[in-house]
Amino acid sequence: MIEFRSESVHVCVLGPSNAATKELLTPDALRFVGLLCSQFEPRRQALLAARKTRAVEFDAGEVPHFIENSVAARDLSWRCAPVPEDVQDRRVEITGPVDRKMVINGLNSGACVYMADFEDSTSPTWTNVTEGQLNLRDAVRRTISFTNGANGKVYTLNDQIATLFVRPRGWHLDEAHVLVNGKVASGSIFDFALYLFHNHVELQKNGSRPYYYLPKLESHREAALWNDVFVAAQQYLGLAMGTVRATILLETITAAFEIEEILYEIRDHSLGLNCGRWDYLFSFIKKFKYHGDKLTPDRSHLTMTTPLMGAYVKRLIHLCHKRGTFAMGGMSAAIPIKNDEEANRVAMGKVEDDKLREVRAGHDGTWVAHPALVTVALRVFNEHMRTPNQITSNPGTAGSAVPESELLRLPQIPRGQAITSKHLSHGIGIVLAYTEAWLRGIGCIPLHNAMEDAATAEISRAQIWQWRVQGTSTQDDGQLITSQRIADLIGQEVARHSGGKWNLAGRLVEEMLTKSELDDFLTSVCYPYIITAHESNGTAARL
Numbered sequence: 001m002i003e004f005r006s007e008s009v010h011v012c013v014l015g016p017s018n019a020a021t022k023e024l025l026t027p028d029a030l031r032f033v034g035l036l037c038s039q040f041e042p043r044r045q046a047l048l049a050a051r052k053t054r055a056v057e058f059d060a061g062e063v064p065h066f067i068e069n070s071v072a073a074r075d076l077s078w079r080c081a082p083v084p085e086d087v088q089d090r091r092v093e094i095t096g097p098v099d100r101k102m103v104i105n106g107l108n109s110g111a112c113v114y115m116a117d118f119e120d121s122t123s124p125t126w127t128n129v130t131e132g133q134l135n136l137r138d139a140v141r142r143t144i145s146f147t148n149g150a151n152g153k154v155y156t157l158n159d160q161i162a163t164l165f166v167r168p169r170g171w172h173l174d175e176a177h178v179l180v181n182g183k184v185a186s187g188s189i190f191d192f193a194l195y196l197f198h199n200h201v202e203l204q205k206n207g208s209r210p211y212y213y214l215p216k217l218e219s220h221r222e223a224a225l226w227n228d229v230f231v232a233a234q235q236y237l238g239l240a241m242g243t244v245r246a247t248i249l250l251e252t253i254t255a256a257f258e259i260e261e262i263l264y265e266i267r268d269h270s271l272g273l274n275c276g277r278w279d280y281l282f283s284f285i286k287k288f289k290y291h292g293d294k295l296t297p298d299r300s301h302l303t304m305t306t307p308l309m310g311a312y313v314k315r316l317i318h319l320c321h322k323r324g325t326f327a328m329g330g331m332s333a334a335i336p337i338k339n340d341e342e343a344n345r346v347a348m349g350k351v352e353d354d355k356l357r358e359v360r361a362g363h364d365g366t367w368v369a370h371p372a373l374v375t376v377a378l379r380v381f382n383e384h385m386r387t388p389n390q391i392t393s394n395p396g397t398a399g400s401a402v403p404e405s406e407l408l409r410l411p412q413i414p415r416g417q418a419i420t421s422k423h424l425s426h427g428i429g430i431v432l433a434y435t436e437a438w439l440r441g442i443g444c445i446p447l448h449n450a451m452e453d454a455a456t457a458e459i460s461r462a463q464i465w466q467w468r469v470q471g472t473s474t475q476d477d478g479q480l481i482t483s484q485r486i487a488d489l490i491g492q493e494v495a496r497h498s499g500g501k502w503n504l505a506g507r508l509v510e511e512m513l514t515k516s517e518l519d520d521f522l523t524s525v526c527y528p529y530i531i532t533a534h535e536s537n538g539t540a541a542r543l
């Protein structure tokens with residue numbers, strides 16, 4: 001077992017050792033991770049508890065409100081930190097899990113940025129998170145290579161590559177394979193600190209910086225926590241203040257009511273905000289799960305042209321540009337459809353429409369999930385954004401007066417089409433397939449010609465739960481959505497598969513969809529099943 005002990009901190013690595021842990025979990029690196037974890041753990045826990053308190057208020061019928069008279073909104077003089085030269089132009093960003101081939105393909109994809117993701121698209125097995133860090137270390141040094149054992153194809157980096165951003169796990173996720181002073185470490189700090197520790201010198205030598213994306217924040221206090229982690233980390237490593245930069249994913253409904261306050265807290269390290277549309281929808285359903293007037297139609301109706309999503313986009317663009325920083329667009333979940341040219345043409349056309357809407361609204365760049373979409377998105381942004389970004393050229397005035405009510409307004413769907421038996425079985429199929437893959441260590445899957453990850457699958461999970469608890473019937477056949485009906489559909493789907501983790505996934509999904517409480521996160525429920533421990537004889541075992 002790897003261990004680091006000093007007077008102030010004791011770090012104990014329970015995860016099995018592998019090539020990555022041997023290289024990266026050095027005493028100095030563990031000391032850094034341990035000090036940050038121990039310093040900020042009480043605040044992390046307090047903020048997670050605050051989420052729960054707030055959830056009780058929402059459960060009782062409350063809705064969020066803009067913060068009255070905050071310094072952040074009152075003071076018109078402040079701006080976010082100036083944009084560094086190497087990230088002035090972020091018009092197309094590709095995202096993906098941290099495995100070796102993906103990292104190389106993402107960096108070579110022709111996009112401006114590759115966001116290496118420890119969150120929505122990674123199942124945080126010990127192997128994934130530690131090898132992911134090794135892959136990033138090698139990518140930063142440009143020594144990364146990969147040979148595909150199946151076909152012998154060799155992967156190396158092109159001369160021209162995307163700028164690397166890293167998305168650590170959200171505040172709610174633990175790293176159970178590491179104990180700091182006897183307590184489980186924060187997954188966020190583990191991912192953030194290891195990447196920073198091993199790469200800040202090399203990144204700066206190459207004219208870049210440690211760039212991050214920060215997921216799933218629910219309030220400006222959570223942004224302040226990240227800011228303070230950055231300050232402490234920079235002080236410890238002797239880095240100038242503001243060396244670390246981060247784009248926050250604005251992907252919870254509560255955060256949308258605190259946009260300026262969030263930017264203000266992190267202004268010296270800010271690289272703007274991104275519309276994390278999928279988690280945003282998940283958060284909307286979760287926070288208002290008991291509100292009768294916010295029963296959500298199937299997720300296929302919750303598009304970017306709905307009132308709530310349009311209002312969110314407009315408000316975000318206006319406030320980011322007002323404060324001199326990026327307003328990034330979001331992910332269209334479509335991926336190329338192989339072997340059906342016509343269907344692929346239609347799907348790519350939808351992606352193009354989505355990107356066109358984004359650039360016209362004033363976004364400074366956008367996300368794609370697959371290398372084949374880079375050229376589609378680039379074409380749209382190149383044609384409609386002739387400057388590196390629109391921060392100063394487009395004030396997004398349409399978003400200056402978005403009322404609270406608009407952020408909460410669901411679309412009106414014609415009776416009979418909002419929630420159908422097809423939607424129900426399709427949604428169950430998504431949650432099951434995603435959970436099954438996640439339990440096998442795969443955090444993002446292609447399904448029905450779209451990518452499904454922890455954010456998209458959560459929309460289905462939360463809304464099926466909501467439909468059941470609010471006593472909804474499917475509108476095509478008038479049948480009530482009951483626990484028994486859900487269990488039957490799960491049973492039928494599981495029976496169609498053998499092997500893998502289908503039985504376990506079936507059990508966990510049934511529990512999640514039929515219990516009285518809505519679990520906060522699918523990934524937290526499933527995490528205990530992917531934890532491995534180091535036995536004294538050196539082999540890995542489930543904890």
Ligand SMILES: CC(=O)SCCNC(=O)CCNC(=O)[C@H](O)C(C)(C)COP(=O)(O)OP(=O)(O)OC[C@H]1O[C@@H](n2cnc3c(N)ncnc32)[C@H](O)[C@@H]1OP(=O)(O)O
Nearest residue numbers: 095096102105106120121278331369370444445446451455
């Ligand atoms: C809501 C959110 O949080 S969005 C952000 C999180 N989600 C993501 O990042 C999604 C990332 N996308 C993916 O993981 C993948 O595209 C999937 C799982 C959806 C589909 O993957 P695959 O089935 O492997 O796609 P496909 O077979 O078409 O891939 C073709 C090639 O592109 C590569 N590729 C596919 N997606 C990516 C990506 N996002 N980044 C880098 N390379 C990629 C594949 O590795 C493959 O490479 P190869 O030809 O050298 O073998």
Ligand SMILES: O=CC(=O)O
Nearest residue numbers: 276277278279455
């Ligand atoms: O992380 C992105 C999202 O849409 O969720």
Ligand SMILES: [Mg+2]
Nearest residue numbers: 120276279455
């Ligand atoms: Mg997300």
